[in-house]
Amino acid sequence: MSSIATRKSPAVKFAAGAFLIIWLILAAFPFFWTLWGSFKVQGDFFSKADWTNAIFGVRTLVETGASFTGNGYHGAWVQEEFWRAVLNTGTVVFFVVIISLTFGALGGYALSRSGFRYVFWLLMIALVFRAMPHITLVSGYLLPFFEWNLWGHLSTTIIVLVAINQPFTLWMLHSFFQNIPKDLDESAMVDGCTRFQAFRYVIVPVMWPGVITTGLFSFLLAYNDFAVTVLLLSKENQTMVPKIAGFLGSTQEEGNVMFAVAAVVSATAPLFVLVLFFQRQIVSGLTAGAVKG
């Protein structure tokens, strides 16, 4: 970092800092607003009378006797057993990331090492696959899944999410593997390794940076998915996002919007810990030069 090219003049530093502060306010303000508001009652946080109620908690004081209330959290976690959804999300996310990356790494590696023309067409077809609106795909799954008794299970949802995410994973990892010099695995094969052994012992140790970046996106996809999980999971296997959607109520019934708000804040907290914990890996993963179109 001491290289002359990266040394900055104070003016540049100031401009970059000012820009970042503005961006961070834009990016993080809604979240902090939500964090603060999650300790209020709905009448304050979604006040149609005066938005400052969300800050001072006028109704919260009237309805609960204090300026802050944990009712949203209590309702979501104790009454509605949100922790079940958290566990289910944990399972889904874990397996989606692992399987996506395994499939994607094998496939992406093959695509990057084969020079035949069908590789290009496979990549193109993957793009077309990615263009398909998810809602159409999911509604097509329903009947066969019900028919074959596959509907409602976590495993079915995991496989579907892996498949839907596969085109993106393939593209990203394919570009990444192209940046790993071919000499590496080819020399291993000259030494008598099979292709798979070369992949296993030579490529796997150096592929982590790219895999971690791709994994970040797989993670977010599985974590935030609504279209697939809401229609393919039964009530007891529900993940967080459909559960939160369930709190919002419908045309004829009032929902528990504050449960949803509290749940969202709780759902974001582990990510904060996760990002801080994996920060070194993520940053270094990125550092090693992950993606290339």
Added chain:
Amino acid sequence: MLKKLMMAAAFSVATTAALTSMASAGSHAKCGIEKGRVNVLGNEFPAIQTVMAGAAECASDGVTVTSNLTKEHRDLQVSALTANPAEYTSAIVANSSIVPLLNDGLIRPLDDLVAKYGQGLKKNQLITIDGKIMAVAFMANAQHLMYRKDILEKAGVAVPTTYEEVVAAAKAIKEKGLMDYPLSGTYKTGWNLGEEFVNMYTGVGGDMFKPGKAELSINNENGIKALNMMKELTSYMNPDFLTFDSNAAAAEWEAGNVAIMNMWGSRAGPITDNEGSTPEVVSATMMSGAPTVAGGSTPATTLWWDGFTISKNISDEDAEATFVALMNGVRPEVLNDETSSLAVWLIDGFKPGPTAAGVFASANAGAVPYPMLPFGGLLHTAAGDELSDFLQGKESAEQALSDIEAAYNTAAKEKGFLK
């Protein structure tokens, strides 16, 4: 006349004879069923959860009772019941969501089961099609008027009974400077707006379809009257009205920004509870029947029911177990102080509280049920999507009506209802 009689029966308080026979059917240990699978798909209303809790009492070693109560039940029901055996042994439906199940023949006639186990049911709870009982209704709902007594008094207007009076009241409230936007309603583009159109058109009076055909007949004077009234109402609403679903409209009400609105009966309870609003607003909030419009006599609203059906693609044993379990969920004993306030129950022994007043007033004034037509939903969707331009003043009523007609025709052709 027949209608009036049925209506009277619908909301009459229970006869004791019916009550006792129901109780004997339900109070046996484990409901008198020994084997079977009960799995119910339905919306996640608290009232439906109450019914399911009652049904779950029948679970025993041989009987499994599970349910999936979710907002997405409509998206799942056709696929889930088409599979053989069906994933769910019962689907809890409303007037509109029973239609796809009927169209595809996915639910079974209940005559035998009702004869065997349904002695406690009132005749009007039985949804009958072509002489066959297809569903058992247990709760009702409708959109009706909600008004602020204090504001109407300050403005010096009586409780409106027609939409013309609603407009006059809104004008008076606005001119006195009491409120900027005295009216509200569920006018969100899509299903909500479509529902408002169906309500208003029903009030103007006139069939939405040509008799005995799937052809629309809304592109006429009645349609124009309905549209113009909707537009007049929206001119007294918050300019964001096209984004207002029930949640938004209820929030406006609780914040004290609105004096009159057309709202779901099921929302009356939550609006008048002690959460989200000030005591002044809550104590002045009153319910009354849906208004009539354009000199018509039918209230401009549609009545809704929720009831249970039994799947066709399941064994008779499961069907029987499911029916008995659900009957246990809708027996009069499930009604207590807490559950009574959850809905307008059709169950014997239900004593309506003040929040049910609007639905009852509308029904007693002769409101008609939302149609169970196989192609009714297509009109609903077309209207919900095509009306927003008109309400924003971007096109004429005639153009809006012909747009609805064109959209409906395209959809109905695809579904095979029109050539």
Added chain:
Amino acid sequence: MPHRTFFWFILPSALAMLLFIALPIVSVLMQSLYTEHEQVVREVESCSVFNCTTQLMVDNEATEKLYDEAPLGRFVGLSNYFNRAHLATTEVAEAWNTSAGLSDFFSNIYNLPFYRALAFTLSYTFIVTPLVIILGFTIAVAVNTLSSALKGPVIFFTLLPMIVTPLVGSLILFWMIDARGIIGASLQWMFDNPDLSLKASSGLTWIMLFVYGVWHSAPFAFVVFYAGLQTVPQDTLESAMIDGATRWERIRYVIIPYLAPLMVFVALIQLMDNFRVFEPLVSFNAGAHATSLSIIIYNDMNQDTKLLNSAATTSMLTVLGVAILLTPVLIRTWRDFNRK
């Protein structure tokens, strides 16, 4: 790599995509070429809670017989693609013949659901995509100037718009931009216009959706560009500096060309995602002012009487639209590929 090895490596991935994407696409394609059989309806008496009426009902037995003979329905060729709900060729031709002038013609076209959706979809795609790339790139360059202790938290907060579940995130934003919400009220104060409402005017709703789109997707572009920035060869930068290049010139002539492939990648993904814009339109209740192709599909599916054939047709048109949008990128990739 020999075909055989290639096959085994690609198999798991290909199998997953084949089963869960390719097969459904084939069935969707088939569906788009069919409509349902003519319904056999008859008049029956129906009684509900409130009254009895005579009404039409579908005759299940007769219908079932039709479907036993031809399970897919009636083959109609491409006519689903050309009906009013999609490309509306008849209506467009009629508008062309009867319109008083070009603007009248366009307003007639805009009245057709497909073209109305297309107008917003294309505007969204072509406005949001470049802005996402520019904003993401700027953030990446700025974050790169930070000391390493600051980078971690800054990266986390930058990712927040992408992390917070859009379902609830946009619900809260939707409230904030309400005329009585914090952002809406601030805007009213800023523009000194107490009637300003972002939700009531089509133009403002569009702008709001664009802003949300950029806000939500910028973190994605940021992550990719930030990754790329770490690999910019330092010696090239240094020699550029020795040659007297200003900071801007270094970015313009060294960093941007080096990151060009990444920009193509981000553009590819963003074009595709933005063309399928869906969630913000639903969460912001924007149906009156803006619809998109995905919204049309959703509306066809999300009703009691589902229009599966129509939804299938719109889905195929979406795929076609994405293919057309991506053609320039694809040609570029093809050239790169052949150079290898």
